[in-house]
Amino acid sequence: MISTKSEIPQSHVLKALEENGLDRRPANWDSYFDDVTEANVRRQIAEPIAPFSLRRLKTLISPAALPYLEQMAQAAVRVTRQRFGNTINLYAPVYVSNFCINRCKYCGFNATHDLPRKRLTVDEAVREGEAVAREGFRDLLLVAGEDPKYVTPEYLCEIAARLRKHFSSISIEIAPQSEESYRIMERGGIEGVTLYQETYDRELYREYHPKGPKSDYVGRIVMQEAAARAGMRRLGIGALLGINDWRYETMALGLHAHVLIKHYWQSKVSVSFPRIRPAPDVMDNFPYYVNDRSLVQMILALRLTFSDIGMSLSTRESGEMRNHVLPMGITHMSAGSKTNPGGYEVDVDATEQFVISDERSVAEVSEYLRTRGFDPVWKDFDPAFLDSGEAVTQDS
Numbered sequence: 320m321i322s323t324k325s326e327i328p329q330s331h332v333l334k335a336l337e338e339n340g341l342d343r344r345p346a347n348w349d350s351y352f353d354d355v356t357e358a359n360v361r362r363q364i365a366e367p368i369a370p371f372s373l374r375r376l377k378t379l380i381s382p383a384a385l386p387y388l389e390q391m392a393q394a395a396v397r398v399t400r401q402r403f404g405n406t407i408n409l410y411a412p413v414y415v416s417n418f419c420i421n422r423c424k425y426c427g428f429n430a431t432h433d434l435p436r437k438r439l440t441v442d443e444a445v446r447e448g449e450a451v452a453r454e455g456f457r458d459l460l461l462v463a464g465e466d467p468k469y470v471t472p473e474y475l476c477e478i479a480a481r482l483r484k485h486f487s488s489i490s491i492e493i494a495p496q497s498e499e500s501y502r503i504m505e506r507g508g509i510e511g512v513t514l515y516q517e518t519y520d521r522e523l524y525r526e527y528h529p530k531g532p533k534s535d536y537v538g539r540i541v542m543q544e545a546a547a548r549a550g551m552r553r554l555g556i557g558a559l560l561g562i563n564d565w566r567y568e569t570m571a572l573g574l575h576a577h578v579l580i581k582h583y584w585q586s587k588v589s590v591s592f593p594r595i596r597p598a599p600d601v602m603d604n605f606p607y608y609v610n611d612r613s614l615v616q617m618i619l620a621l622r623l624t625f626s627d628i629g630m631s632l633s634t635r636e637s638g639e640m641r642n643h644v645l646p647m648g649i650t651h652m653s654a655g656s657k658t659n660p661g662g663y664e665v666d667v668d669a670t671e672q673f674v675i676s677d678e679r680s681v682a683e684v685s686e687y688l689r690t691r692g693f694d695p696v697w698k699d700f701d702p703a704f705l706d707s708g709e710a711v712t713q714d715s
């Protein structure tokens with residue numbers, strides 16, 4: 320199921336990370352930002368967003384930019400409004416399995432944990448999807464741990480086929496698959512793949528993913544490209560914030576996004592900001608915890624580097640935090656999420672992957688958006704666009 324490096328065509332992403340010395344945190348990290356001045360920051364804020372520049376991203380995430388967060392926020396609000404209007408796309412995850420053969424040190428579904436495991440049958444997954452559809456969602460994300468014997472392309476295609484009438488868009492957040500498996504799923508009505516690299520630093524990656532297929536750094540980093548070649552229309556990327564310096568991860572994430580946009584322009588790229596959350600039986604002392612101010616700087620810097628990229632903030636974040644950053648670049652939000660298989664209806668007591676922070680109901684989130692002048696958009700995409708042959712626009 321999982322491709323090995325030798326089966327994969329050359330990876331533009333891996334090549335770019337290696338060439339820019341970003342497949343690990345640079346050795347000179349302590350002095351990495353010493354060449355960025357406040358004058359550089361002011362110039363970057365004043366300049367319109369041009370084609371991607373790693374130097375611009377570096378400047379905007381630097382410590383020198385900290386006194387300018389307010390100006391960056393004003394510029395980010397303007398850009399977001401121009402490019403996306405007053406809309407926020409709402410989506411919901413449905414977890415279909417909390418079985419997993421990996422041992423990620425930060426995750427409650429870690430294979431070594433003795434917890435009640437649950438896999439949804441196709442009928443149960445459809446019930447969960449229908450519960451989400453009744454809330455108004457038309458954009459669905461199917462999520463699973465790495466459970467290759469059960470969570471197969473055929474299983475996911477069957478769920479997608481039965482839920483298709485309720486959703487205009489169905490995506491997956493599961494283990495990396497072969498290009499051929501992505502192709503099968505794309506033909507089966509699944510059109511998006513979210514896959515976080517967790518950390519772009521090879522050495523730290525090995526430390527946090529000691530065993531299981533996920534310990535293969537290269538096997539993971541190349542998979543968005545396989546999904547894009549297979550025709551997946553939406554690609555979601557991110558780093559798990561808290562296990563490495565966020566500034567380093569932002570540099571690597573920005574480069575990853577740029578390479579995908581450049582080489583796979585038919586697909587729409589979006590970035591997420593998953594800050595590590597408490598989970599049952601996992602380490603709780605993460606050395607690089609990302610505070611609110613740093614998260615805001617990261618969001619602003621990426622928006623001011625990529626005017627058209629999708630940016631997603633999930634219920635991992637508190638309602639207060641999500642309300643605060645809402646106009647600064649965010650385009651997608653989950654709401655009313657359950658992170659346990661069956662959590663909406665089938666088995667509400669099943670074990671969660673992590674504890675969500677924004678516990679507002681879907682109705683409360685959408686009402687709040689309206690009070691702030693945003694239109695909640697339930698439907699990310701209309702498949703009729705493809706049927707009519709309309710071109711999918713390029714990101715940048």
Ligand code: SF4
Nearest residue numbers: 419423426428429464
């Ligand atoms: S993060 Fe994903 S792959 Fe790792 S243990 Fe959790 S569910 Fe499994």
